[in-house]
Amino acid sequence: MQLQWFGYYLDGQSANRRSAKIYLEAGHLRIDLDDGALLNWPYGTIRQTQGAYAGEQVRLEYGAEPAQVLLIEDLSFLTSFHQVLPNRAGGFHNPAKRLQRFQLTIVAGCASVALLLGTYFWGIPTFAMLAAPWVPVSWEEKLGDSMIEQVAPAELRCSDPQRLAKIEELVKAMLATQGETEYRFKIHVVNQPIFNALAAPGGHIVIFRGLLDRTENAEELAGVLAHELQHILKRHVTRSLLEYASTSFLVAAVIGDVSGIVSFGVEAAQMLAQMRFSRQHESEADEAGLQMLLASQIDPAGMIAFFEAVRKEEGQGSSALSFIASHPQTEVRIARLKSLIAASPSGSQKLLPDYSWEDIKKICPAVEKPAKSLKIR
Secondary structure (H helix, E strand, O other): OOOOOEEEEEEOOOOOOOOEEEEEOOOOEEEEEEOOOOEEEEEHHHEEOOOOOOOOOOOEEEEOOEEEEEEEOOOOOHHHHHHHHHOOOOOOOOOHHHOHHHHHHHHHHHHHHHHHHHHHHOOHHHHHHHHHHHHHHHHHHHHHHHHHHOOOHHOOOOOHHHHHHHHHHHHHHOOOOOOOOOOOOOOEEOOOOOOOOEOOOOOOEEEEHHHHHOOOOOHHHHHHHHHHHHHOOOOHHHHHHHHHHHHHHHHHHHHOOOOHHHHHHHHHHHHHHHHOOOOOHHHHHHHHHHHHHHHOOOOHHHHHHHHHHHHHHOOOOOOOOOOOOOOHHHHHHHHHHHHHHHHOOOOOOOOOOOOOOHHHHHHOOOOOOOOOOOOOO
């Protein structure tokens, strides 16, 4: 029986990624770092935030935010954990119990009853939190595809391949630090003068020309993208949609039914126009996005600079970004991010050093007449 694994450790304070040997011991996880340091994480204090899906890297977190992180590539770790220490592994995913087709059928039969009971006893927000992890990523992707047809119609998309590739470079650089994910991210630039960006289910990120025009460099846009990426990775978008959704939408999401996906996409696009993320979701996306920048060695000052620009827009009465909502206030969020940056010294490198950022703003063709404004906030 295997009792030792190899992985990587991140201290939550810097972008340094250190090799580690991991051992299962009676009361704690022992971590031997490559510099000789020894860490002991009690099992009851460890949070598993990734590794519930087949082929997905195991991610464990420990301590207050920004948390310490352990990444384990060997998928046998969870299986051995449950076999060796079954009394300690209750809070960790058990690969032997992954849902099979028969179990999905049972979920489909019980879904409507569970939804009614969940709404009655715990309320929609709590139920949405419980239901979101069970929604298949494939269903999210199909829903997102349908929503994008409404939010970013083909005739308004800016599809210059060379300039779009520059934006995709930023996304790839940040995702390279996050381990494996089932999402296939897609960037859409919409030719409208709206100062906004948003995330849609299944890995879609929409950037409006008005936002892109206000960025001064690649680091500022990377700050926006990091925030929106985290909304998707943490399933904030799906969870929020479930809170607003009709019963039929909820049932279809849990069982992965795609038969009415087009109508659901129209419904979800309309909800997205009115939806605001909770204070907790916004704070999580802020802080996790910042950690993503630091891990990618991207200067986080770009994120702060963009927030400062948003604050200026707010002061002028403009409609700001969807993630700059009234809760928490922009001032508070900027102060919080600055304190986290001060506590997380790390090196950084300039993004797209040989590229003039002003060129990216030519991605959209000139608009001869104002386009009909989308009601997206």
